[in-house]
Amino acid sequence: MSEVTRILDAINQGDMHAADQLLPLVYDELRRLAEHRLAQEKPGQTLQATALVHEAYLRLVPSPGGESGGSNQLWNSRGHFFAAAAEAMRRILVEQARRKRRLKHGGYRRHVGLEQALNVAEVPPDDLVALDEALGHLESIDPVAAQLVKLRYFAGLPMRDAAKALGLSLRTAERNWTYAKTWLHRELGQGGATDASAGRGS
Amino acid sequence: VKKNHFLWRSSARRVALPFTQAKFAEENEMSPPQGQAKRIFLDAVEIPSLSQRQAYLVAECGDDEALRREVEALLAHHGGMGSFLESPATALAATADEPTWERPGTIIGQ
Numbered sequence: 001m002s003e004v005t006r007i008l009d010a011i012n013q014g015d016m017h018a019a020d021q022l023l024p025l026v027y028d029e030l031r032r033l034a035e036h037r038l039a040q041e042k043p044g045q046t047l048q049a050t051a052l053v054h055e056a057y058l059r060l061v062p063s064p065g066g067e068s069g070g071s072n073q074l075w076n077s078r079g080h081f082f083a084a085a086a087e088a089m090r091r092i093l094v095e096q097a098r099r100k101r102r103l104k105h106g107g108y109r110r111h112v113g114l115e116q117a118l119n120v121a122e123v124p125p126d127d128l129v130a131l132d133e134a135l136g137h138l139e140s141i142d143p144v145a146a147q148l149v150k151l152r153y154f155a156g157l158p159m160r161d162a163a164k165a166l167g168l169s170l171r172t173a174e175r176n177w178t179y180a181k182t183w184l185h186r187e188l189g190q191g192g193a194t195d196a197s198a199g200r201g202s
Numbered sequence: 203v204k205k206n207h208f209l210w211r212s213s214a215r216r217v218a219l220p221f222t223q224a225k226f227a228e229e230n231e232m233s234p235p236q237g238q239a240k241r242i243f244l245d246a247v248e249i250p251s252l253s254q255r256q257a258y259l260v261a262e263c264g265d266d267e268a269l270r271r272e273v274e275a276l277l278a279h280h281g282g283m284g285s286f287l288e289s290p291a292t293a294l295a296a297t298a299d300e301p302t303w304e305r306p307g308t309i310i311g312q
Contacts, residue, residue: 049290141236149287156290175244178280181287186279
């Protein structure tokens with residue numbers, strides 16, 4: 001039994017402390033995989049996080065063969081794993097965006113290994129950092145919607161899988177996704193404080 | 203409503219909720235004002251006719267101006283959102299910089 005499988009079993013049995021051990025393991029594996037894969041790519045080639053996350057899953061959670069846990073437990077485990085992977089990818093990408101921003105403003109570049117090779121291809125670093133901050137605000141008012149964004153946007157999970165990972169019906173997941181996107185779009189678009197919620201004290 | 207436990211939802215950011223109401227349970231444990239705006243917004247989005255949508259807002263928000271402004275702001279952004287967040291941002295690119303694999307501690311060749 002792999003260490004991650006052991007941790008997932010412990011979480012499924014209600015040991016919430018085990019959860020603290022999961023994120024660093026998944027984070028390290030994703031970084032290692034990303035570095036290894038990027039070293040094999042031609043410059044300009046991109047690497048999809050979805051592929052990384054699934055590869056990490058296959059490496060860290062070897063299939064038991066019989067899948068004896070039943071699909072509920074399996075999906076619980078997958079849910080915990082993908083949530084950890086989404087959080088790890090978020091951290092990796094946001095750390096990278098912050099670093100790129102510092103390098104840009106600092107006016108020099110130097111070889112820093114993975115830090116330099118890991119580029120967010122589609123989103124400028126400033127935008128990614130802003131998005132992440134907005135996501136933090138969303139998390140404080142709507143943790144499930146924020147979690148869905150992490151799974152969909154940072155881990156690239158299809159809606160159906162993200163819904164399962166969160167234990168939501170597809171319809172509820174779709175609704176949360178619509179709300180999360182719209183809320184974040186507004187939060188980013190307005191630039192400043194969102195007074196609409198601040199005015200609702202009474 | 204079944205809920206999953208999530209593990210590293212940052213506790214500092216979580217809002218302690220004094221109560222929950224059944225009508226928010228479908229969406230999740232949000233604070234009431236935002237939960238209400240969310241529900242009304244999501245229901246309104248599904249009403250294609252603008253006049254019916256407006257009537258729905260009036261009926262749901264009553265004289266709560268702030269709530270109606272919140273929902274209307276969400277509706278406006280929903281209309282202009284395009285493909286925002288639709289493709290995962292997590293494409294990583296290999297760069298033309300120096301090789302990245304010859305570092306201490308890097309496992310080579312898997």
